[in-house]
Amino acid sequence: MPSMTIEALVKRTGRLLAIPKVVGDVLKLLDDPNSRQSVIANVLAQDPALVVIVLRLANSPAFAPARTVDSVERAVMLLGRDHLRRLVIAGAVTQASDRLPAQTLLPLEVFWHHSAYCAVIARLLADLESPALAGTVFLGGLLHDLGQLILFSQEPEAAHRAFLRSLGEPEAFTPQDAERAELGFDHAQLGGALAEHWGLPDILCACLRFHHDPLTAPEAFRLPVILVHLANTAAHLAELDSRDWRDAPPVDSGIWPLISIRPDTVLELLEKAQFQVLDVEALRNPA
Template sequence: MIQTETKIDNANEFPPIVELSFHKIKNIATLPAVAHQIMNLVADAESTTDDLRKVIINDPALSACILKVVNSSYYGFPQQIGSIDRAIVLLGLNAIKNIAIATSLNKVFKSNRIGTDFDPCDLWTHSVAVAICARELSVMSGLGDPDEVFLAGLIHDIGIMVEMQANHQEFVEIIGIVSREQDTTFRQAEEQVLGATHELFGAYTCREWNFPPHFEHVVRYHHHPLQLPETDRIIPVLVHVADILAANIHEGYSRTVETETIDPEMLSILNLRESDVESLGESLRESIHEAHQLLGG
């Protein structure tokens, strides 16, 4: 317990390389203005769907993506939806927010591959898979808001993109280590080369992007959510379990995942049994692939 409290007390402290790396790069350091506007509108109880529409129609790519999503079999509405107004009503504000952020993040993950062993597009595939699995776990367990949990899953590994773009040569070295040394975890290689892990790079990014604190918790503790106080564990645990499920069905780049088994304590927190989740990933494979296509995969 003392160790956990120390970690939380020091949560405001980041190694210098984390802050320097974030401010060194341009295409990830600023979440597009439209995504920020939509986040602010969703958080404002006095905002209206008309406020949201005015923001969306000024971004043709986002408008097209929203219409593509609302007309997909993922939602299964009986009639074609042709207006942004109707799409907002049917999808809801949180889903619109997720689409806006997802389409923004997808551009971040469109980078050149690192040798033969790492393609950022594969990491995006994994992130979408984790988002879908986490959302379904949220629905199954009745814990967390499914839309918030989806977004948390989508951004859980964003710190890797900060590392890669700000410290390219060092990242090539990290990929080389994890490719050669199967017993070395991704996080161990990060510590060895950079002195910090993707959780810290990602947590700092969430803070700079003004995401709510629980997203920073997810990104910072998704490998070890039990280090958080009980009141802050639910969404990080959902994402942790989803991370393992996505890796077990081999969706995208999953070398970052350190175990194939789910801690019984995690399942207990979610009020789920192993049998509840063991086939979940496979059953969601089609949904994962569809979501990947819809979000610009």
């Protein structure tokens, strides 16, 4: 019987990965249309390391500003408050992940490499399908497997047993099935619950919670979840330098009638993603 509930794990991890108070203060200011850019910049400056991560990401191909973003005030002016909000969240979670205990089952470098690919590809897909969602699905892709990282760092034995079970009985157990058998919940449910615990936007919580089961996502969030779901599979192909869909986790066939993107188009994006992913990975190395 599973000994750890999702609620207990979220509570424990929420303390370990507590988002700094400055992040909450900045997000409140960004939500206030009357707040001044200079005030936002001054509050964010209380966490210089976070500022560096935010500016590095702001200048990456993921956001592709027309001019260099060299300050928080300039980021507000050139990117807008919605984009800056996503950058702050991404930077805060990236910082927080470094506080997880070191472990070898899912090293941070491997985790962020896949996450960066998923983020870049999700944005490229959104550019084709719904450009207004580009920033949201970029962040959804970057964080989609956060629950998996937490499982391997906080419940490594159970996570490893689930991994071995899915490898040994692939026809009977998907990786998520195996996690639920071992723990009573899977990494997507855990990631979504943690995002809710942090008070992240509902659309982002949905991207984490439903990225393996996009057709069960609430209708209002189904398209961004579909894009992250598709990007996750494409990211695996990009990492393997493969164009064979059988080499990656399966795409839910029910998504294709809901989007205009075709499978061949997804494969054509992989080379473009490979040129951008290093810049996104670099946000974790602000030196």
